[in-house]
Amino acid sequence: MRILHTSDWHLGQHFMGKTRQAEHLAFIDWLVGQIRQQGVDVVLLAGDVFDTGAPPSYARELFNRCVVAVHETGAQLVVLGGNHDSVATLGEGRALLSYLNTHVIPGVDEDMRQQVLPLLGRDGRIGAILCAIPFIRPRDVLQSQAGQSAEDKLQSLQDAIRHHYDAVFQLACERRDATDGTLPIVASGHLLTVGASASEAVREIYVGTLDAFPTQAFPPADYIALGHIHRPQKVGGQDCIRYCGSPIPLGFDEAGQEKQVLLVDLDHGGLKAVTPLPVPCFQAMASVRGTLAQLATEIAAAAAAGRAERPLWLEVTVRTDDYLADLQLRVQALCEGLPVELLRLRRERGTAAAALQGRAGETLDELSPDEVFARRLESEEVDAGVGERLRERYRSVVAALREERA
Template sequence: MRILHTSDWHLGQHFMGKTREAEHRAFLAWLLEQVRVQAVDTVLVAGDIFDTGAPPSYARELYNQFVVELRQTGAELVILGGNHDSVAMLGESKTLLAQLGTRVIPGVGIDLHEQLLVLNRRDGSPGAVLCAIPFIRPRDVLQSQAGQSAQAKQTSLQQAIQEHYRSLYELAEARREAHGGGLPIIATGHLTTVGASASESVREIYVGALEAFPTNAFPPAAYIALGHIHKPQKVGGLEHIRYCGSPIPLSFDEARQQKEVLLVELTAAGLAAVTALPVPRFQPLIALRGSLDELRQQIAEAAALGSAAQPVWLEVQVGGDDYLSDLQPRIAAFCEGLPVEVLRIRRERGTAQAGLQRQAQETLDELSAEEVFDQRLAQETLEAQQQQRLRGLYRQVLGELEGEA
């Protein structure tokens, strides 16, 4: 059986004043072609279909169009909710999409059997049993107890998530036996695991112990398809536990990453092979760093990758501590007549004075909520451990607010 593992589409992302619609449209067309060429049986999307809980109409249109067009290829589609997704919004079309060969698991429900799926091959025969686990919110699996310390709450949450995986895996084993015992069991997840390398666009969704969910807490599935981390990677070097990453760069620090989806081949004996399918770059995105003299040359070189119809999007980070009141006009002069657009200008973090100067140049439109918090935190005299804890608590609040959207 062949499964195409993808995640973190973030349809509808608003990126520094730019829409990603054209990139997402091109990616989905490319993905459909891979399904046909590779004779894929099931496309598995491990969370964060949308960038927000209330995506723009064009993002919903792309989603619905993909469901219809994938149906024509003969492949199944499984959609898992992520921390960016609204459980209610994904769930509202669940019954309708089931008629088009798409199964949606927007969130963790009361009935475990709703997360237990048998995946079929193109000929209709069973090919695998799936523990379809979306993003798990604390309220889904844990009841808060008065008097618990923060660390105790995090430990309880980790144990509750581990128990959820264990219980569902036991049901999967029973389902496998009911089908004669010849089906591999696979699982999904939308979380951060031990050793995972994240990027600035990834919102940490757990704090404390759950910033690093241990790999030994997963059940012994043949393959575990993970989402949430945007950089493709094996977890702990293990072949069968993988993040496929996002299909397009969602922040400038992802600009150098080779994005990919994973073709997973399974047999009755388990995992046979995992093949990375590189995703083409549909929009040039480059982060530049250096002195003004160096940036002049770098911008000219970057322009070679763009065109009048599709200019290169740039982030420019200026090194050095010298304050220049006319920094933006100077950068604009370097770009004049070239097919480039500078979306963000940053000063290299150095002295406190340079930090204050950078803040004077930046506006709230250029900063994420976490960047605003980090800048405010930098003004306090705190130990590194205290800063890390405050960042963790702040990210937890952001995650909970997003979950309520």
């Protein structure tokens, strides 16, 4: 049996005012091609199908298009809810999608037998048993008790999640034993595990309650397909416990990462191989930093490495100890004539703090209104478009006040 493991699509994401619709559409088309080319039996989407609990209509259309396209390949599709997904939204078409060989597990089911799924090969025979475990919300498995300390709550939640995995795994073993007794067992999950390397786009899912789930607490499944972390990685160095990562970069710190989906081959002897399939880059992104003198070269180099058909999305971090009221204009001038879009401009925190310290003796009497506004805006981390709109609004207000005084 061959499973394609993917996760964290975040359909409907808006990134600093930019839609990801074209990227997601290109990814789905590529994915369907890989399903056909690689002879995939099952596609396992391990959570965060959508970016929000109320995704825009075009994101739902993309998902529906994907369901139909995967069905036409002859592969089975299993969709698990993540922490970004609404249980109600993801589950609303569950019964209908089952007719398209698609199984949706939006949240923890009261009847845990509903989370044990047979995975079917293209020949219609069962090739593996899946412990279909989505993102587990604390209220799904735990009742709060009065008088518990934070440490007690953490331990109680870890124990409850471990118990849920063990119970579903036991049901899967019973299902396996009721067949030929040699089928491999696959488990899923959408959570942070000990030792996983996250990114700035990853939202902590058990803030203040559960830092990370211990790797040794997973049941002894032949393969554990995880979602939530956007960097592809093995967990604890084990081939059988994997994050496949997101298929597109969801933050500038993910720019330059090789995104991938995983081909997982199993037979009656267990896990045979895990093969990464690199996902093409559908929208180039880059993060550059340096002094203004260095940035001219850095921005030009980043633009040259981008995709010619689409402007490069750019984050710029400026190292400077000087206060520059026109920093935005200077950086935009460096981008002129290049196939780039400046989405975020930042000052390096260390140099910004040093500059503020150097100006500590200044008073408002020494500064013009324009300088006060510029320095206040500089202290905020806003993207380029928002910053420019705030400057336009400021200039408009100042002009109106001057007209009143004239």
